[in-house]
Amino acid sequence: IMKLQLPNPRLEDRIYSYDELEKMEKEEAGDRPKWDNKAQYMLTCIGFCVGLGNVWRFPYLCQSHGGGAFMIPFLILLVFEGIPLLHLEFAIGQRLRKGSVGVWNAIHPYLGGVGIASMMVSFLVGLYYNTIIAWVMWYFFNSFQEPLPWSQCPLNENKTGYIKECADSSPVDYYWYRETLNISTKIDDSGSVHWWLLLCLACAWAVLYVCCIRGIETTGKAVYITSTLPYLVLTIFLIRGLTLKGSVNGIIYLFTPDIDELANPATWLDAGAQVFYSFSLAFGGLISFSSYNSVHNNCERDAVIISVINGFTSIYAATVIYSIIGFRATERYDDCISGNIVSLLNTFNLPDGNITEATYEQALQSLNSTFPTELSNLNLPTCNMDKFLSDGVEGTGLAFIVFTEAITKMPISPLWSILFFIMLFCLGLSSMFGNIEGVLVPMQDLKIFPKSWPKEAITGTICLGCFLLAIIFVQSSGNYWLALFDSFAGSIPLLIIAFCEMVGVVYLYGIDRFNKDIEFMIGHKPNIFWQATWRVISPLIMLFIFLFYFVTKVNQELLYIAWDPEYVNFPSLKELGYPSWVYVIIFILAGIPSLSVPITAIFKWIHNRCRKGEDHTNLMTVSSVVSMKNIY
């Protein structure tokens, strides 16, 4: 059953033979782009894999699933799920030398839908991902002033106090929800398009266009900066963070292992999902990038190196983030204690300086024994350091609320703010390169654009089209739409695509042929580890994660959280149910890419039945194209 091979007629006609590959290698024939050097390729792949998720999703998962203990499932699944899938995508791209649609069409015409699904997912994810970059740019533009605009609340009309919404929550919350997003109270309430965000969105798409204008010719140069700068900034922040008070508490808290969490299946599933999404698999971008390599490039070594770097970056970023969060938690704790001390001194008219942070506990106890009623009337909040540390925030909340607040407490805040948002910008932009590649190359393969159009015009049209569609995200309800896209466009379809990829390569293309290909490309057959993971282990893991995700998503009530100043528990976020028309949107986001796999297969089958008489006459095979070029 291991050697199961599904029938795949005329496969050789659709793919290059080894001789043709060698010829192409020597003559450097064809108009296919190439990497200038290996470093560009590695930096582009690392940039694609290392993204915002490494910075704001992994630390949250780590902290909420038992700290240091989370490393165990993460590293195990990295080895058994991430590396095999990565190696598979690299090898298949390098061997077949086409983008995602081309590769799957070559493996089997009925599998073309996998490529189309990849293209759709890359497109939908690219839409909202670049909006996050637009928000990052907005904060970056606003960081060039002292004091930072999110460090203080604006005054109300008669200047007697702060604006109520800000006073009830906090300056950073107010700045994010009101002055940046100007968010409405629910997703139905679209509000208006906000011009300041529209300008930032245009800027984000313009920067992306200038970097991708000629495909990898230009992105290859851009990645020298966008892939390396984040590491530099993280190091700077680590050094700065370690000099702040309380940062070590944060790091210790992050890595303190709680072994009991390993028994919780949710931990393993979250680790698996994080590894999968973190590697940007199934987007089609990696297959494209790999296809521009020379045929004998050692893709096995590349896969291992990139996986290790990705894992290391996640852990490194988590350390940095939590050093800053530790500092912030300590600041809050100190504020809490000193506030309580002042209240005690005022109420009981004790001399100033009588109670210090060190003597706080015992003073509290002695006051409790002598004046219990007055003490309880004060309603002093309990200052719990662990609670401040465990206020786990992820996603945009981490970057735009928690971290910005921590930055305002650091001296020379504008500098740290600028550095931080440049880092987020580079992380996001380098991931967008992969998304654009995953949209551009399939569109070229599907011949959607006329051949006479230069590459600049094609990229320009794609960027312009995406910008216009992304205007949904800059209205008042934009954040809710973004959360919707994030939950549905980027989750279930990717798992389906990845599963189909594995099954398609191992059982339709044939693991024997694949092994021979790799031996031809890098000189030795893949060892037992690769065989076991490709054939059994990784597909099973993908299947488990997919089933779990699907079952949870289907069973859970569709809720979202909204910012509503009128809410009773404001500033907590209010949970609302989605309106019924959202189900249509969810179907478009998750259903259409997933269903394009079977639908394309059925469509091709019907097409084949209708053309059964015509047989091979019009088939222009790959080998004929190559030999035509040789005549010249």
Place this chain on the structure above:
Amino acid sequence: MIQYLPIFKKMLQKYPGRNRERQNALVTETGDSPGMAKGMITGARGDTHDGYKVRLSIKTALGKDAYQWNEDEKFLFRATIAFAMRAYTKDESYNVSSVLICNETQRVSFWIQVKRPNTAIPVQQDLLEKAIISSRNRINSAFLLSDKTLEFVGITSTLPSPIEPSYPVWLVVFGVVIGIVTLGIIAIIVSGVLAKKRKIKEIEDGDELEKEDNIVENGIYCGVLEIKEGVNNGAFAHEDDSLTKL
């Protein structure tokens, strides 16, 4: 999930201190025990009384350089309040004796009351408040304290308006970035168009060159061949043998 400041901050602002205590003109200066925390003024009649509770946090403000709160400091305090009244009402008859201090605690906190000059009638609450607000800075500086460490309970300090730049800074940065990006796009497109034009020109030149003398056929320039109308190729010449040998 969002973060919000702990509720204790609200507590500080809304400390339910006793605003106006009922007390008569006779006040005692006694050190209070903690049991008198709510600031009960010992007074005979409990009439309406206009005054403010003052709270100093000298150690918090000055740390090691903190001075002791003694009779001289109290004298200075009464003098500054009198000064504030003089400055605001422009009435020079206010004197140190118009200001009374009572109910001191170890916290250091006490009540002050200002009487109209040469009378026993206390001044209006809001008059006193306005006078204090207008000279707040001077009162603070006399004691090397700030609004936070020299509190008049009940008088909220005017909040400092947030420093707003005169022009939106972000638009400047945005303009710079967009300018650079636009220049980049134009530069790349123009260089691409120029490179294509150059390539087309090269191919055309190459075609023209083919028609020139640089083409060689069998070691003889084509141009030469055309002029000479052909060249004798010895391999095919049979001049010597018009007849084949038997």
